[in-house]
Amino acid sequence: MADSPPLISIADLSKVYDTFLAVDRLTFEVHAGQVLGLVGPNGAGKTTTLRCITGLIPPTNGKVSLAGFSLATQAIQAKQRLAFFPDEPRLFEHLTVWQHLNFIARLYQVPDFEPRATALLSDLALSDQRESLPRQLSRGMKQKLVLACGLLHRPTCVVFDEPLTGLDPGGIRSMKVVIRQLAAEGAAIVLSSHLLSLLEEVCSHVLILKGGRKIAYGTLDEVRTQFSAAEGASLEDVFFQATGGETAKP
Amino acid sequence: MNAALRYLFRATLKNGAVGQLRRLREPRYAIGAGFVLFYFWANAGLRGPRAPDSLVQSLESTAIQSCAVLLVTLGFATYAWVIRDEEPGLRFTESEIAFLFPAPLDRSELLRFHLAKTQLRLLVSSLAVTLISLRFMHGAAHTVGRVIGTWLVFSAFSFHSLGAGFTRQWLTLRGIGPLVHKSVYGLLVIAAVAVSAHQADFDWAHLGTKAELAEAALALTHAPPVGWVVGPVVAGMNASSWRDAAPLFGLLVLINLALVFWVTATIGRFEDATLRRAQQTAIKESSRRVGAREKKRPSPSPFSLKSVGSGTTAFVWSGLISSGRWARPATLLGLPLLVALGALALRNNPEELGEVLSLAGLLFAAFLALTGPLFARGGVPRMFDQLELVKTLPVSGRSVILGEMLPTIGLLVWAQWSLCLPTFFSQANGMAVSNAALVLSVMVFGPPITAFLTLVPFGIGLYFPAWVRPTGDGPRGFEAIGQRLLFRVVFLGLLLAALVPALALGLAVGGLARGLAASWSGSVVLASIFASAVVVGEVVLALRWLGGRYERFDFSKELAA
Numbered sequence: 001m002a003d004s005p006p007l008i009s010i011a012d013l014s015k016v017y018d019t020f021l022a023v024d025r026l027t028f029e030v031h032a033g034q035v036l037g038l039v040g041p042n043g044a045g046k047t048t049t050l051r052c053i054t055g056l057i058p059p060t061n062g063k064v065s066l067a068g069f070s071l072a073t074q075a076i077q078a079k080q081r082l083a084f085f086p087d088e089p090r091l092f093e094h095l096t097v098w099q100h101l102n103f104i105a106r107l108y109q110v111p112d113f114e115p116r117a118t119a120l121l122s123d124l125a126l127s128d129q130r131e132s133l134p135r136q137l138s139r140g141m142k143q144k145l146v147l148a149c150g151l152l153h154r155p156t157c158v159v160f161d162e163p164l165t166g167l168d169p170g171g172i173r174s175m176k177v178v179i180r181q182l183a184a185e186g187a188a189i190v191l192s193s194h195l196l197s198l199l200e201e202v203c204s205h206v207l208i209l210k211g212g213r214k215i216a217y218g219t220l221d222e223v224r225t226q227f228s229a230a231e232g233a234s235l236e237d238v239f240f241q242a243t244g245g246e247t248a249k250p
Numbered sequence: 251m252n253a254a255l256r257y258l259f260r261a262t263l264k265n266g267a268v269g270q271l272r273r274l275r276e277p278r279y280a281i282g283a284g285f286v287l288f289y290f291w292a293n294a295g296l297r298g299p300r301a302p303d304s305l306v307q308s309l310e311s312t313a314i315q316s317c318a319v320l321l322v323t324l325g326f327a328t329y330a331w332v333i334r335d336e337e338p339g340l341r342f343t344e345s346e347i348a349f350l351f352p353a354p355l356d357r358s359e360l361l362r363f364h365l366a367k368t369q370l371r372l373l374v375s376s377l378a379v380t381l382i383s384l385r386f387m388h389g390a391a392h393t394v395g396r397v398i399g400t401w402l403v404f405s406a407f408s409f410h411s412l413g414a415g416f417t418r419q420w421l422t423l424r425g426i427g428p429l430v431h432k433s434v435y436g437l438l439v440i441a442a443v444a445v446s447a448h449q450a451d452f453d454w455a456h457l458g459t460k461a462e463l464a465e466a467a468l469a470l471t472h473a474p475p476v477g478w479v480v481g482p483v484v485a486g487m488n489a490s491s492w493r494d495a496a497p498l499f500g501l502l503v504l505i506n507l508a509l510v511f512w513v514t515a516t517i518g519r520f521e522d523a524t525l526r527r528a529q530q531t532a533i534k535e536s537s538r539r540v541g542a543r544e545k546k547r548p549s550p551s552p553f554s555l556k557s558v559g560s561g562t563t564a565f566v567w568s569g570l571i572s573s574g575r576w577a578r579p580a581t582l583l584g585l586p587l588l589v590a591l592g593a594l595a596l597r598n599n600p601e602e603l604g605e606v607l608s609l610a611g612l613l614f615a616a617f618l619a620l621t622g623p624l625f626a627r628g629g630v631p632r633m634f635d636q637l638e639l640v641k642t643l644p645v646s647g648r649s650v651i652l653g654e655m656l657p658t659i660g661l662l663v664w665a666q667w668s669l670c671l672p673t674f675f676s677q678a679n680g681m682a683v684s685n686a687a688l689v690l691s692v693m694v695f696g697p698p699i700t701a702f703l704t705l706v707p708f709g710i711g712l713y714f715p716a717w718v719r720p721t722g723d724g725p726r727g728f729e730a731i732g733q734r735l736l737f738r739v740v741f742l743g744l745l746l747a748a749l750v751p752a753l754a755l756g757l758a759v760g761g762l763a764r765g766l767a768a769s770w771s772g773s774v775v776l777a778s779i780f781a782s783a784v785v786v787g788e789v790v791l792a793l794r795w796l797g798g799r800y801e802r803f804d805f806s807k808e809l810a811a
Contacts, residue, residue: 002437017806051806054641054642055641055642056638056641056805057806058802058804058808059806072642075644075801076644076645077644077648078644079643079645081642082642082644084642086638090636090638090639091639092546092568092572092636092639094549094568094571094572094574095548095568095571096548098569099548099551099571099738101558101569102551102555102674103555103564103567104643105557106555106556106557106558106559106561106563106567107564107643107644107645108644109557109558109559110557110644111558112556112557113557115339115737131548132548133548172786237489249510
């Protein structure tokens with residue numbers, strides 16, 4: 001699918017906060033069916049990159065395109081194709097579970113959303129919570145509701161920020177299934193996480209950031225080769241070689 | 251205080267001050283700070299000594315001052331003994347509880363740390379209150395003296411509140427219930443006032459003129475035991491020199507020491523109470539952070555939201571749900587029904603009460619159009635609460651702002667029009683046609699003005715987000731006070747800016763129509779229609795401008811300031 005035009009395209013992206021350069025001329029692409037893992041030590045610029053991709057903050061320089069639409073000039077069309085799953089589930093406290101789906105359906109123009117919303121609630125075991133307010137839901141349930149809202153409009157560009165935070169083992173397994181399923185359906189996915197084992201399990205590509213700059217980018221094998229890591233070396237080994245970080249000595 | 255706690259205290263203080271100073275590099279904060287300094291310089295006596303005539307204090311003003319002190323003191327005491335129903339406890343932050351409570355620290359060290367923090371907060375509040383209130387004060391006491399006096403009084407209130415809370419808890423644990431505390435407190439207050447009235451050097455039979463009322467108030471508030479509370483405070487406020495004030499401050503220090511002794515004697519196991527209270531506060535804060543109101547049950551959808559159509563409608567739908575009972579059919583229909591029934595009942599009133607009330611309704615409707623948006627700003631904090639969620643949605647900034655504004659505008663306009671109803675019933679009873687034209691003009695001109703003014707807080711929020719930050723951890727300090735003062739000035743300035751072209755065109759058109767032999771009533775209505783059109787145009791332009799600003803809004807920079 002890499003021959004097709006990229007669904008997520010980032011070109012020369014930079015973000016400066018006052019005098020601090022958070023992201024420095026970052027360029028990468030994610031094609032349909034690919035899952036790109038975004039890794040880096042704290043302060044590497046991952047969150048800023050994700051925020052720029054999702055339109056939460058404007059980049060200082062560079063271009064972000066989603067499904068061929070520029071986020072700067074065709075924001076509505078670009079966001080129509082996007083789903084963002086933040087690390088903290090953010091919900092409208094005054095809307096019930098079902099009202100959330102109704103609201104999102106209207107914003108993303110999902111005709112006849114009811115059957116899909118009902119199916120999503122059923123798949124995510126939220127059917128009994130249709131009339132509950134977010135404050136009545138556990139953290140895991142809130143996470144599931146965010147997932148249902150994000151999947152309702154069948155996005156082609158998907159961004160996950162620490163998707164496993166706060167999930168129980170069942171929730172973690174379901175999340176991995178969802179990520180793989182979305183990729184299999186042809187979505188382009190960017191996933192940021194410190195859990196390198198998760199990235200190793202679900203990602204087809206990896207992008208390592210440090211100090212706002214790209215230091216490795218490609219498939220896991222390509223990145224291994226880049227850092228002369230032995231075949232079969234884990235992403236964790238590659239990560240520490242790439243970033244020059246040190247593990248704690250036992 | 252323990253060395254570690256002293257370090258924490260100093261570091262917190264220093265970092266807070268440095269943070270506030272650094273913030274002044276942002277022009278808007280610098281402007282806010284400059285504005286508040288100018289305000290204090292111009293209005294609050296920082297220019298130097300007051301004019302001699304302001305030193306003359308009338309009998310009435312002294313009486314008002316004494317009564318105000320009595321009422322404020324009574325208010326605080328009544329709140330502490332009767333109204334307050336939360337568990338007593340010292341206020342610690344979540345981090346302090348997490349780090350300090352498990353630490354090997356003596357209970358009294360924690361108490362001293364808390365007292366130091368509270369006293370510093372009270373000192374800053376005293377400084378602000380003194381500067382703001384200097385303009386309305388009499389006497390020539392030095393500003394620093396007033397700050398110290400106010401600080402001592404605030405401290406006394408604070409210690410009293412703690413002591414009362416712990417005493418009530420102590421009594422409750424010993425089987426003496428709240429009803430008994432409240433009753434005893436009520437009886438004590440009544441007895442104190444009765445004894446003071448008896449002791450007062452005043453003939454209560456002669457209570458008619460303003461001067462006699464003032465004399466009575468002075469006599470009552472200066473006779474013991476009420477005088478023991480009011481006297482030192484009033485005397486401190488009016489002391490003309492340090493020498494006069496010193497004994498009073500000494501007395502206040504003694505009162506504070508007695509209160510500290512009372513607090514420490516009744517505090518019991520304050521960690522438990524403090525922890526419970528901190529947990530309650532944490533839950534409330536966390537709800538507030540995510541924009542949750544005290545809502546127990548979900549609100550029904552105000553209308554069926556189709557899944558295809560304008561995004562603005564979705565925000566209106568969501569805003570109406572968030573408005574809760576204010577947007578329910580029972581409330582929406584109940585208000586005009588109630589007003590109409592009242593107007594009908596009074597239409598044949600011989601004393602013309604009906605007409606007076608209808609005029610009052612009309613005036614209130616106009617007042618609501620002008621001031622309602624200043625108070626009904628729910629959409630603004632909601633917009634900022636949900637910024638991280640909404641900014642990723644495929645909807646334009648203009649649609650978001652319009653959708654957040656419309657519920658507020660709709661509810662305010664509905665209330666305005668409902669209040670205009672009585673005038674129509676008066677009209678049916680023979681009111682002049684010109685009055686009906688006036689009502690119609692208010693009904694036509696009110697909504698655009700309401701819309702424009704509802705937009706102002708959104709604009710201020712987008713350009714000066716720190717001014718409307720929904721969470722309680724927003725900026726504090728003098729520049730924040732300045733920003734709030736500026737907010738009011740900007741609001742009024744923009745109102746004038748919107749009104750000038752609208753009224754100019756309205757008056758021109760109305761005058762022209764009148765010149766061309768139209769009736770007075772017709773000219774007024776025509777003028778209001780044209781003036782409204784101008785304001786609607788202003789709203790459309792402002793909305794377009796702010797929509798663009800919303801889309802470019804970089805909250806990572808703006809809200810970090």
